[in-house]
Amino acid sequence: MKYLLFVACDPDHTEADVAAAPDIDEWLEYVNGKGLRITGDRLRPVSDATTLRVRGGELLVTDGPFAETTEWIAGFDILECEDLDQAIEVAAKHPMAYTGRLELRPFWPLDDE
Amino acid sequence: MTDARAAAAVADAVAAQRLRIVASLIQVTGDWDLAEDCLQDAVERALERWPVDGIPDNPSAWLTTTARRRAIDVLRRRQKERTKLREAQALAELARDLTGDDPGPYGDDRLKLLFTCCHPALPMAGRVALTLKSVAGLSTRQIARAFLVSEATMGQRLLRTKNKIEHAGIGFRVPAPHRLAERTAAVLAVVYLIFTEGYAPTEGEPFRDDLAAEAVQLAGLVAQLLPDDDEALGLHALLLLQNARRAARADAGGELVTLEDQDRARWDHDQIDAGLAALAAARATGRPPGYYRLQAEIAGLHATAADAGATDWARIVIAYDALLALRPSPVIALNRAVAVGFRDGPEAGLAAVDERGDELADYPLLPAVRADLLRRAGRRRESAAAYREAVAVARTEPERRYLERRLGDVAADRP
Structure with missing residues (x-):
């Protein structure tokens, strides 16, 4: 199963959580070592985001993200896991699990019935 | 062979084997609907064949084999239409299982089913519904009725x-060892929620005994499947001990009777014995008492007391203190205050309530508890005011009638 791991900021955490969070390099070493991560990266903050749509044939480009919230997407990873439990185990070791919030979304391939 | 005898034999075999058959078919095929359909098909065949052919020597094996054969037929038919790797593997495995006498690792499959139904990634209402459907074997209609929604909504x-x-x-599997404790807690929470919904529904009828009975059964199954888990034993003990009071909780007119006034001869004493045995087994694990075991200890102290006056309130307060330390909640704080009221007198109970006034402020049972303590303390006017407040926030009709009766007693100066 392929999962997209959204890594989001979440102001609701303590100094102790920050201290308990593992290092991102440790996580990368672990997840890449197990061959469970296809790709992933950090993303520039929402102040650098651009949103666009085409309506009535006209392109509308605006500054900023889809929605202004305190929990904005700060990065992503694409995981290839056996099942959700394994994806949860992998995500639970991510530093942002301690200081942010992670969302696992299963892929829904277009050629799926 | 009469049809009735055959039908009874089918019902017995289903009661004994349904969960095993469904769990093992889900395990092999990964298809929940297929598993239910194949069982249903096997039951229909049994009802057709057994009155004619006689009850087989091993009804359980007959049912299992028939359900598996059915699964093979369905998968073969599907495979003709399109090839799916998962189905091909399932077919091979089912065919292999049919040839041997080995019933397979059934215990594991039932556990897998339980953990999957209660997975924390599922919404709570979905966990409850699926556990009742797949583990307890209730129909969609029965579950819909129990939760006061339409069959279509529950479907x-x-x-x-x-x-x-x-x-x-x-995944259809038992969680990894380091997650077992928290995932077991999630399973127990689902069973407990089913019980409370039956024993003390938040709306509608006063009790739904069938739902509470299902929860007791489920708790027994969980305790049997996880024999080393003291909290699984504790929950089973708790539900047995609470459910043992069911017949005494309403009078002939269907009106609520509080624990204090219940006719203890009407308690189910076999179930109390079973509950106490489960509690002893939980204690024997030697682990410090957890959330469910502590509640079972309290229920056990009530169950073994001749009447409210003879109850060991001191030990009950100690158990509530331990519960509060473990998992603070307004309900527990309020119950503790009631116990303090019995141990040290109503004024002490009131003081215990007021001590936690802020955190209890929005709790709907607060006015009812205060009203009762004020009544015992002889402060009738204040008691009547609190009862009026309690009536206004009563959650169920019988609860409201009970409170109005009490209000009438206090207002008329009856004891």
Whole structure:
């Protein structure tokens, strides 16, 4: 199963959580070592985001993200896991699990019935 | 062979084997609907064949084999239409299982089913519904009735839950050892919620005994499947001990009777014995008492007391203190205050309530508890005011009638 791991900021955490969070390099070493991560990266903050749509044939480009919230997407990873439990185990070791919030979304391939 | 005898034999075999058959078919095929359909088909065949051919020597094996054969037929038919790797593997495994006498690792499959139904990635309402459907074997209609929704709504809820299992890739398996404790807690929470919904529904009828009985059964199954888990034993003990009071909780007119006034001869003493035995087994694990075991200890102290006056309130208060330390909640704080009221007198109970006034302020049972303590303390006017407040926030009709009766007693200066 392929999962997209959204890594989001979440102001609701303590100094102790920050201290308990593992290092991102440790996580990368672990997840890449197990061959469970296809790709992933950090993303520039929402102040650098651009949103666009085409309506009535006209392109509308605006500054900023889809929605202004305190929990904005700060990065992503694409995981290839056996099942959700394994994806949860992998995500639970991510530093942002301690200081942010992670969302696992299963892929829904277009050629799926 | 009469049809009635055959039908009874079918019912017995289903009661004994349903869960094993469904769990093992889900394990092999990964298809929840297929598993239910194949069982249903096997039951229909049994009802057709057994009155004619006689009851087989091993009814359980007959049912299992027939359900598996049915699964093979369905998968073969599907395979002709399109090839799916998972189905091909399932076919091979089912065919292999049919040839041997080995019934397979059934215990594991039932546990897998339980953990999957109660997976924390599923919405709570979905966990409850799917556990009642797949583990307890209730029909969609029965579950819909128990939760006061339409059959269509419950069908949708079950479908969405099964879809999430499939789409999100929730594996049909027992969690890894380091997650077992928290995942077991999630299973116990679902069983406990089913029980409370039956024993003390938040709306509608006063009790739904069938739902509470299902929860007791489920708790027994969980305790049997996880024999080393002291909290699984504790929950089973708790539900047995509470459910043992069911017949005494309403009088002939269907009116609520509080624990204090219940006719203890009407308690189910066999169930109390079973509850005490489960409690002893939980204690024997030597682990410090957890959330459910502490509540079972309290229920056990009530169950073994001749009447409210003879109850060991001191030990009950100690158990509530331990519960509060473990998992602070307004309900527990309020129950503790009631116990303090019995141990040290109503004024002490009131003081215990007021001590936690802020955190209890929005709790709907607060005015009822205060009203009762004020009544015992002889402060009738204040008691009547609190009862009026309690009537206004009563959650169920019988609860409201009970409070109005009490209000009448206090207002008329009856004891």
